[in-house]
Amino acid sequence: MKIELASSYGFCFGVKRAIEIAEKYENSATMGPLIHNDDEINRLKKDFKVGLYSKLSDVKPDDTVIIRTHGIPKNDLKDLRKNTKKVINATCPFVTTPQNIVKNMSKEGYSILIFGDTEHPEVKGVMSYAEDLDDVNVVLSIEDLEKINFKNKKIATVAQTTKKKETYLEIVNALILKNKEVRVFNTICDATFENQDAAREISIKSDVMIVIGGKNSSNTKQLHSICLENCKDSYLIENENELQKEWFKEKKSCGITAGASTPDWVIQKVIDKIKSL
Amino acid sequence: MKIELASSYGFCFGVKRAIEIAEKYENSATMGPLIHNDDEINRLKKDFKVGLYSKLSDVKPDDTVIIRTHGIPKNDLKDLRKNTKKVINATCPFVTTPQNIVKNMSKEGYSILIFGDTEHPEVKGVMSYAEDLDDVNVVLSIEDLEKINFKNKKIATVAQTTKKKETYLEIVNALILKNKEVRVFNTICDATFENQDAAREISIKSDVMIVIGGKNSSNTKQLHSICLENCKDSYLIENENELQKEWFKEKKSCGITAGASTPDWVIQKVIDKIKSL
Numbered sequence: 308m309k310i311e312l313a314s315s316y317g318f319c320f321g322v323k324r325a326i327e328i329a330e331k332y333e334n335s336a337t338m339g340p341l342i343h344n345d346d347e348i349n350r351l352k353k354d355f356k357v358g359l360y361s362k363l364s365d366v367k368p369d370d371t372v373i374i375r376t377h378g379i380p381k382n383d384l385k386d387l388r389k390n391t392k393k394v395i396n397a398t399c400p401f402v403t404t405p406q407n408i409v410k411n412m413s414k415e416g417y418s419i420l421i422f423g424d425t426e427h428p429e430v431k432g433v434m435s436y437a438e439d440l441d442d443v444n445v446v447l448s449i450e451d452l453e454k455i456n457f458k459n460k461k462i463a464t465v466a467q468t469t470k471k472k473e474t475y476l477e478i479v480n481a482l483i484l485k486n487k488e489v490r491v492f493n494t495i496c497d498a499t500f501e502n503q504d505a506a507r508e509i510s511i512k513s514d515v516m517i518v519i520g521g522k523n524s525s526n527t528k529q530l531h532s533i534c535l536e537n538c539k540d541s542y543l544i545e546n547e548n549e550l551q552k553e554w555f556k557e558k559k560s561c562g563i564t565a566g567a568s569t570p571d572w573v574i575q576k577v578i579d580k581i582k583s584l
Numbered sequence: 585m586k587i588e589l590a591s592s593y594g595f596c597f598g599v600k601r602a603i604e605i606a607e608k609y610e611n612s613a614t615m616g617p618l619i620h621n622d623d624e625i626n627r628l629k630k631d632f633k634v635g636l637y638s639k640l641s642d643v644k645p646d647d648t649v650i651i652r653t654h655g656i657p658k659n660d661l662k663d664l665r666k667n668t669k670k671v672i673n674a675t676c677p678f679v680t681t682p683q684n685i686v687k688n689m690s691k692e693g694y695s696i697l698i699f700g701d702t703e704h705p706e707v708k709g710v711m712s713y714a715e716d717l718d719d720v721n722v723v724l725s726i727e728d729l730e731k732i733n734f735k736n737k738k739i740a741t742v743a744q745t746t747k748k749k750e751t752y753l754e755i756v757n758a759l760i761l762k763n764k765e766v767r768v769f770n771t772i773c774d775a776t777f778e779n780q781d782a783a784r785e786i787s788i789k790s791d792v793m794i795v796i797g798g799k800n801s802s803n804t805k806q807l808h809s810i811c812l813e814n815c816k817d818s819y820l821i822e823n824e825n826e827l828q829k830e831w832f833k834e835k836k837s838c839g840i841t842a843g844a845s846t847p848d849w850v851i852q853k854v855i856d857k858i859k860s861l
Contacts, residue, residue: 493760494764
């Protein structure tokens with residue numbers, strides 16, 4: 308069986324940057340998981356003693372705290388800066404952009420629409436930057452959009468950086484048809500675009516697709532959804548232990564892609580295991 | 585054969601308003617055709633002595649000049665106001681809107697994209713309001729868009745009021761994928777929307793479609809194009825004299841729609857003629 312990697316996959320700029328920051332601050336701790344990959348977080352813990360807090364109240368005054376790539380809500384950042392010795396901001400710059408857009412557009416009197424998942428830490432952070440918290444709306448689909456009554460006639464919209472561009476366009480189109488001015492900020496990250504396009508391309512020609520990444524990683528789930536459109540035998544796994552022999556039975560070509568938080572060493576282990584099956 | 589009118593058709597707000605203005609100013613003249621309908625212009629000429637100038641140099645100091653619904657270029661309006669006794673502005677308010685948007689966005693440093701036809705008087709007028717005339721781009725399709733190198737990273741876009749919304753969305757989508765900020769002003773007129781939706785609806789269930797309007801009227805051509813998508817026997821005519829008997833042979837249902845410049849009396853004559861065939 309031929310095994311082929313997508314032409315673009317895995318670590319993005321923001322994740323690489325965050326890991327480099329974490330490796331530089333031994334004995335620090337991250338506020339929430341630094342990236343959506345448990346294997347890499349365990350490696351940072353083992354090799355660099357980087358701890359992990361899940362709530363603000365656990366943080367101690369002497370801690371050096373690293374802000375995760377997804378960012379955190381504005382007030383949490385303020386509290387951390389007040390109560391902790393050192394705060395290192397590893398928020399991806401591509402996430403800082405929608406945070407600033409929401410702040411500025413909200414100040415200028417635009418109603419805010421975020422295309423994303425309300426429960427995702429990135430979205431929780433971005434939302435928190437609005438001046439008027441009653442006028443920030445988060446949607447995942449056109450159906451969600453139909454339920455919204457915007458306070459203003461002018462709408463500004465951003466997207467969670469890891470979302471599918473096709474769905475963003477659908478939502479934006481519905482907005483344009485109903486509103487006289489829509490200010491569209493395309494905040495979907497280029498790396499996300501490239502990985503999505505490459506996943507589309509390789510899944511069309513593969514008999515089986517393996518998507519490697521965190522089960523709670525937004526960009527990994529998008530890649531999986533794109534692969535499923537073109538290759539019904541597409542599987543999302545976190546590491547090589549989840550591979551099942553029967554997936555590859557009578558298959559001639561296996562395509563591989565990985566989410567933006569998936570380190571190369573995890574991908575290599577998956578490839579080695581597939582070869583051995 | 586059943587003859588049915590679209591649920592929305594014909595005269596829009598801007599055209600009605602312009603005709604009322606022209607009827608009020610007997611012995612005046614319009615700068616370019618007031619609306620895109622020769623029969624109605626002849627009626628105004630006959631009943632209200634409203635003349636028609638085709639170039640600025642023909643205007644005399646004592647004239648009362650009416651600005652057509654489509655508007656005219658900024659400098660032409662300035663010249664008219666300087667050289668003529670009285671200028672009455674019958675520019676449709678829905679056309680004044682994109683003129684102002686282009687002026688303001690251009691001032692704020694946005695590159696301007698107009699979805700429309702460079703040769704259409706409305707577009708010539710709207711374009712002229714940009715501060716930087718080298719940074720106003722007019723496109724009719726995605727192919728046109730690909731040839732443009734915008735001066736700025738921020739793009740503001742408006743549409744000719746009578747264009748097809750689906751094509752505008754296609755162009756806007758392509759813009760969004762390539763640019764970080766796109767400020768979308770949906771300047772397609774609601775009446776245009778309504779007539780287009782109604783034309784779509786009736787053309788689906790008709791065996792033959794008659795679209796009545798000026799051959800150089802943008803909104804009439806859009807209606808014809810929409811009808812052709814659903815009913816291959818769709819004909820664009822200016823008045824009843826162009827009807828051909830064989831169009832209706834063995835047809836069970838005939839749908840009728842009309843452009844925004846088509847007066848009811850022209851539509852009625854068409855219906856009477858079809859009945860007589």
